[in-house]
Amino acid sequence: MRVTRVLTVDAAPSGVKARLLARTAGPDDARPTGHGADPSGSGWRLVAAWDRPDTTALGRLVAGVDDGRLTAVAHRVAYGGHHRAVVVDERVLGRLRASAALSPPTADTALAALEECSAATDVPQVACDDTAFGSDLPPAAATFAVPREWVTQLGVRRVGSHGLTHRRADRIGRALAGERRPRRVVTAHIGASTSLMAVLNGTCVDTTTGFTPLDGPVSLTGSGRVDPGLVLHVQERLGWSPARMRLALALESGLAGLSGLTGDVRGLLAAERAGDQWAGLACDVFVHSLRASVAAMAAALDGLDLLVFTGGVGEGSPEIRQRVSAGLGFLGVGELRGEPVPGTGEGPEDRVLTGPDSAVAVAVVHARDDVEMAETTRSLLGGRVAV
Numbered sequence: 001m002r003v004t005r006v007l008t009v010d011a012a013p014s015g016v017k018a019r020l021l022a023r024t025a026g027p028d029d030a031r032p033t034g035h036g037a038d039p040s041g042s043g044w045r046l047v048a049a050w051d052r053p054d055t056t057a058l059g060r061l062v063a064g065v066d067d068g069r070l071t072a073v074a075h076r077v078a079y080g081g082h083h084r085a086v087v088v089d090e091r092v093l094g095r096l097r098a099s100a101a102l103s104p105p106t107a108d109t110a111l112a113a114l115e116e117c118s119a120a121t122d123v124p125q126v127a128c129d130d131t132a133f134g135s136d137l138p139p140a141a142a143t144f145a146v147p148r149e150w151v152t153q154l155g156v157r158r159v160g161s162h163g164l165t166h167r168r169a170d171r172i173g174r175a176l177a178g179e180r181r182p183r184r185v186v187t188a189h190i191g192a193s194t195s196l197m198a199v200l201n202g203t204c205v206d207t208t209t210g211f212t213p214l215d216g217p218v219s220l221t222g223s224g225r226v227d228p229g230l231v232l233h234v235q236e237r238l239g240w241s242p243a244r245m246r247l248a249l250a251l252e253s254g255l256a257g258l259s260g261l262t263g264d265v266r267g268l269l270a271a272e273r274a275g276d277q278w279a280g281l282a283c284d285v286f287v288h289s290l291r292a293s294v295a296a297m298a299a300a301l302d303g304l305d306l307l308v309f310t311g312g313v314g315e316g317s318p319e320i321r322q323r324v325s326a327g328l329g330f331l332g333v334g335e336l337r338g339e340p341v342p343g344t345g346e347g348p349e350d351r352v353l354t355g356p357d358s359a360v361a362v363a364v365v366h367a368r369d370d371v372e373m374a375e376t377t378r379s380l381l382g383g384r385v386a387v
Contacts, residue, residue, distance in 0.1 A: 005047070006374040007065055009058070010076045011113035012106050014192065016055055019370040020047040020065055023378065044371050055113045059120035066121040072381060073117045074126045074373040076164065077110050078213075084132055085376045088114060088125040096127065126380060128373045133167045134160015134197065134204045141206045141300065160207040162189040164372040165310055166197045173308035173363045174202075176352050180361055182305030186297040188290065189367070190320065191311035192263075194219040196290075198297035206300035208293045214249055217289040220263030220313075223253035224289055258282040265313050265320060287320065291327040304331050306361045315364055321353070325362055334358030 002025045010017040021044045038044045050061060062073060074085070077096060086092055096111055118125050129135075142158045143151060150156045160166070169187040185199040194217045198206040208216035210225075218224040226249070235245055248257075256263035259282035261271055271279035298304040307328070309321050318339045325333050336353040353362045 003069070004071045004374075004378050005069055006072050006074055006377050007062065007070060007117075008074045008076070008370040008373045009113050009117060010369060011055060011058075011109045013109050016050075016052045016058060016109075016113060017370075018050040018052070018058070018061060020049075021045065021370060021374045022047050023374070038368060038371050042371055042375060044374050046370075055109065055116055058113055059116040062117045062120040066123060070121065070123050072124045072126050072377050073121065074128055074377040075110060075114050075117070076130055076369060076373060077114070077127045078107055078130045078161065085126050085128045085373075085380045087380070088118070088127050092127060124381065126373075126377045128164065128376050130163050131159045131161060133163030134158075134207050134209070136203065137207065138205060144211070156211060158207065158210055159212075160197060160204055161193065161195045161209040161213045162311075163204075164369040165189050165367045166195075166199070166204065168368060168372050169308040169310040169365045170197075170199045170202060172350055172365045173306055176350060176363050176365070177306055177361045180305070182361060184298070184301035184303050184305045185308060186294055186301070186304060186306070187308045187310065188294065188314055188324075189311040190217075190290065190309065190314035190317075191367075192220050193222060194224070194290075194311070194313075196293045196297050198300040200301055206297055208296070214246075217293045218286045219254045220265070221251050221254045221256045223249045223257070255282045255286055258285060265317050269317075269319055283323075287323045287327070290320075290324045294324065294328060295331065298331055304333075304360050306363065307333060309362070309364045310367045312367075315366055321362075321364065328360075332359030333362060334360070336362060 004023045004025070006021050008019045008021065023043045023045070052058065093114075096107070096114075099107065114125060114127070137158060137160065144156060144158065146156060166187045166189060169189070170185050173185060173187070174182055183201050186196060187199060188196045193213050195213065196208045196217065197204050210216065214222055215225050231245060231249070234240065240248070254263060255265070255268055259268055259271070259276075259279045261276070261279055262268060268279045268283055272283050294307060307325070309315065313320055322336055322339070325336055334354050334357060337355050339353060350365045351363065353364060354360070
């Protein structure tokens, strides 16, 4: 029996998540069940998990895990410039360093983690590009109407963020829909950073992300889409540098910035119920931007068959799902009926939330980037697995 053991590393400024997953390939390629198994039946089982505030001691963790049976270390990277996962070498490292300026400080943290893991073990380091799923956008969707030289010389284009999560949400969501066989799917990743994708028959055809993850819907601390003229106006009035403005838009705006309280959706909803007007406004702006984004993605698909919620807020907040869906009746979205009952302790398992009478199915799917990274790594390395 062959066993593939992959350590996945998701390094962000807010913390580093490391997950050790194992997959056994026997005569029947049996799918594990029970504690630690991926509920989608991918065959991967979570062996161990570590959450760390930064990359400190990540190398020691990797060295401890690599007992001669580790297959690879898979890293989530943004703006890698690849249409698929790649084994990291000096050429790939150079490309990652060159693109780091597009998504600081996230890219810097991921690079630090990658370099520390490389020094700790000789197993392959695999870069899983989080923008790969959106890399084949049609030219009309990918191209900005800016001076041609920006496109041809600077490589300016629309890039799809959270591709690992969107790809899984589309695949699992369509499987959950079963005999309905949806072709036109909108996947909504709602979390610390928010993005939506329009997926047609498994291929991404549009995204709310712009050149960076700052574009698109409002997020917990990010502004989402704003008028470039507003940015220039504030910079001129306050004398801010581009770096200061980038910080304000990415980390001081969104739900936290507008409410003046927090980016935590549960806390904001509670404050709204208690009568806090700014909390209520922040929630309304958030829901409004999500509804508008769903509609825009549906327009790119010429209609909608399935809407999938994923990400921390997408999975964990039935109220946000209800409020977003309630404004989409014109697209055929019906009442959500499959929500967990409050107070029962029932978790938001992957499920369809609408009844058969809804023209558009709505589902919730857990984000499992670790599983996507592990499976991508296994496919890339082929038979190079530990025994």
